[in-house]
Amino acid sequence: MAATPPPKPGVPPKARPLRSAPPSDVPRPAGNQTVVCGACSAVNPSSNRFCRECGLGLWEPCFRCKAPTEATTKFCGTCGANIFEWVQERLESLDRELAKAQKLVQVHRFAEALALLQPIAAYEDSRLGEFARRATRMIETCRAEREAWRARAIAAEKEARQRIAQRDYRGAERLLEAIPVSMRVGTIGQLYDEVQAVLAEIAALDGELDALGKGPPTAEAIRKIGRLLTLCPDHQEARRMGTRLAARLAEVAQAKLAAGRYAEVKRVLDQVPEGLQTDELRAIRDRAWELAYLTRELRETPLVNESVASLASRFRKLAPQDREMAAVCAELERRFQGHARTLDQPLLLLKPPKASPLGRPVEWLTGFGRLGLDPKLQLSAALDHPGCFAVACGVALQGLVETSSDVNLLPEDESLLGKAARWLTQRPARTAWGLDLGSSGLKAVRLALRGAEPVVTDCDFVEYDKILSQAASDSQLRMLLEEALKTWASRNPSADRLCVTLPPRSVVVRQFELPDMDPEMLDTAVENEATLALPIPKRELQWRYAVLEQIERPADHTTWLKVAVLGVKSVVLDDWLEAMRKLGLRVDVVQVDWLALHNFAVFNYFPTRSDLVARDVPPAPPVALFDIGADVTNLLVSAGDMAWLRSGGLGIDRVTKTLVREFHMTFARAELWKRNPGAGDNTARLAEVVRPMIHDLVNELKAGLDVFEEAHPARRVQRIVLLGGGVRLHGLLRYLWWGGSDEDPAPGRDAA
Template sequence: MISKTPVGFDPYRMWLEIKTPRRPPNPYELLMIEPGEVPPSEVEAAAARQRRSLSRFRSNGDANLLQSLGNEIDRARETLLNRDSKAQLDSTLRAEGVPVGRTNGNGHGRASHPSGPSSANACLSCGAGNEEFSKFCASCGSPLFRRCPQCEKENTLSVRFCVGCGHNLAALDADRVQRIQEAIEQGWKLHDAFELTKAIAFVRAVEGAGDPLLKSPYSEAMRLAEQWTSELEQWKARDGVAVQRSAMLIETHRYAEVAAVADEIPEPLRSAELKRLAADAAGKAQVTNALMKEIREAVAKDDALDILSRIENFLALHPTNDRVRAIGDQVREKIIRKAKRRLAKHAYDEALEKLWLIPPSMQDESVAKLIESATELAHLERAIRRAAVVDDNLIALGEKLCKLAPDNEHAKQMLERMNRRRPKRPSDSRLHLRDWATPPEASPFGCEVVWLAAPTAFAAQSQVSLETLHAHPGRFFVAIGLALQGVKKTATAINLL
């Protein structure tokens, strides 16, 4: 018995949902069963149900209070399972004016029928009386007899031992009740771990449908199945809302907030879509955090290329971050100023090198025009610088460069030299163009070019000719081929002359 409870707090009502006013409640009230003849299986099931109700408050309830209530439940169970203790309890309750005897739908109780069919063969399901040899209840259709598994003798459902062989039917009933209770306990463990689908399947699999002796524990299992099914549907609805919120957060680039939304749904109950969104957001949050750190390091080193490449990647994931965008704009403007200074000095390739540091995503119309102008100027200067001979095309390139860069004195000087070196009349039809650029000493390929072959079946007229062939292998293939075609010694019919 609880001797002291917190002021204003009724654990019987709040934890066990007992609504009767008596405190402490009597054993019937404590186990929430009607006074009267109660099958042992129903007593066991009721006690187990109340113990489970207490277990839900282990984490936040008063330990001493919970222990005291648990002891009361055990004593109530022992009282109702012991015939003498139960008889004394029933007598005390009758003396107090408490009706003892479960009633059926017609107001009749199991123990309140002095004569007639109602007292001869009472139904354990509905409490109605039946004729002595009726095998099924006339009121609800439930069976009134069962066969002993030992001797096949029929027994009324209320007997504890077989009237034919003395087999302990009560122990058999207790074992069947125990199996259902164990299934319910396992279901609760799965429920508490939020494995609701498994918990529902577990309790729905118990046997006992239509068996009056298992009515209470079986009904409890089915009630829990319905309750957990309702909970599952509620969780699914909440999961749907979490999916929508997570998608909205990702769309607005608030990746770090998605984890808190996903955590509102227990992990076993999260849908595949919510898990996918949470993983996607977590990955993007991790990348943006790493990029932010790299941006700070690049800014500290004043590495423009590194800064802008990191910022471009960051803004691809978080385009609304004004702080990072402002850093990128500052670096871009700094590059543009440097490029314009190089253009003013007619260092077009160097200007382009600076401008190409700006990623395409950060190039606006003004930057694009600047790159286009610098590219054209650099291309013209490069073409003029690398031209082999002075011809009309080279003169045209020089004139265009001077037109686009009128203050480029070096371009004007080059154009003057071109015009001076261009002959009015060619003195030799084979060499009518003047040389312009000096052939580069280094190969444009970055390495030395080596001839892989040289004329071998060629009879030189002098030692000087032979030495020249060996000193410059491969340079005479075209001349030799044309000479051979001139004397009709080639294998091709194409006229190369």
């Protein structure tokens, strides 16, 4: 094959055909004619589709009529079109486009170059083949260069970010400017714009520096100097000026603090950048923050209790010169000391509750409800721990009278002694102790029958040395319980029966639905379902079940039963019962806390209803009891014919753990601070930690009510009852009774 000479400069090269056949459906001339190859000049029979010497195509369709013509012909034999002139125009046009693409590649405009080259590389006309091949080679080069620049851009962006982290914005700028503008796209383009903006800001701040140093120590001046130091840590003039302004600002802040302008001082010092903060400024800021919080809290408090009194005492200690607030604090302390606490009113309300954010009345169950009180009853434990004895009352009721739930997890001892003990539990009893072995302490209530009505004769609260979830081992947990039981037994009279509820986390609860059926069949069905539902084999558990609710389904005219299976590990229960026996305590009833609470709720709010699943009786409006404990929070919706439970892990102990983590203090000190806000280092910081947890508790209550009412659209909850030790968390009652806000508006004199 003859070699093709290179094209002369400025002259389009001779077109070479592509290695592709002319269309097979285009007819070719017949006969013994010959065709000369335009590439190698070999003579071929006209019947050939390709050159027999170089293998290139011999035929091309006319650009106008598409009739087959020889690749070297000047005019179309069918329509007379000037093929030679058309080819020359195309060659000149393609030569210009290739030159333009080359210039675009040189200035790194690769996308535009590829947009020109790709259509040229796709030409199949043999007369334009050389340009197609040149375009193909240029595409490969363009793509290789583009990928190389992309790699450089990625490396430059990475190094520029490192320079920015070192506050070397000029170095970052040089790195990014070395990347062609066309390659500064996406994150690298954004980074370059950010660097330019920072450099402009540095220049503007540097220009203001002299004026800032001569002006007053305003928060704006401090902010600008601090910003310049943040961007240029080695700016010595800015640092000297910032130090002088910070010292002058501290003097001004102290004067405003003495004048009682607490919120203003906090707002100003909040704007001081970290680079200009000093220990003195931080101390002034924290003091102003706490005094602003206390001023607002004490001026607007709608109630007076131990927490409010401790906050008043704290304020007077921090700001003895503030006579106006001293009078407010003295009045609150006077009212607290003069308030005679009762079971129904353990705290003093300064104004009545308004509409609850829950949209229905919210009550705090602080006493014993409908239970009568013995005249000799000592109320100190109930007054010191309001709302903590409903579970103990419920389980004590189970030992005296017929209750809604009679579940008893006490193991059935088949020995002669065990049968005798069971016979004793069936005898009529006149007195019963109810022990609630809660997470934070033992709550005990002794009931006695006066005629047919139970009355409270004794009440006790024994706090553990630490909450049960903090016990390091099972043996320590048992020791905590034993010590509490020993203390309780040593200072209280006996009773005919002893009924206990287990610590919440020791009980396994699973709920499911079954079709309504005869009791004998129900026992078998529950046993089969419990095998699947319980996470622990039944042979390792003491377990019982309770029917919680009868569900009518009108859509298919069926009746279902909501069933709860309750279990506790046999070895754990036996261990606790053995410990109690060693203390001389014989247990008659073992119940779970929320069913004991249900028994109390039915007794207290539904006195005419005795059956958990009552038939042929109109349902009563249910009551929601929100029991906030140390480890667990239970939402129990009770009525005479139903019990509905939603249990969550938002126990009040979460506050203590957060304080330990956030402030690096011991658990004991965090627990003390939680109970007595005025005993901490900064009550405003405590409120900041507690506020979101209050919202979480309220949101959990709202969510539970929504779930219940969605499943029971005809049984809307009419009232909400709060109980448990967690209700006393400072701020919770205020939020539920009067609403609350996340923001701390400027109080008192600051507002003026």
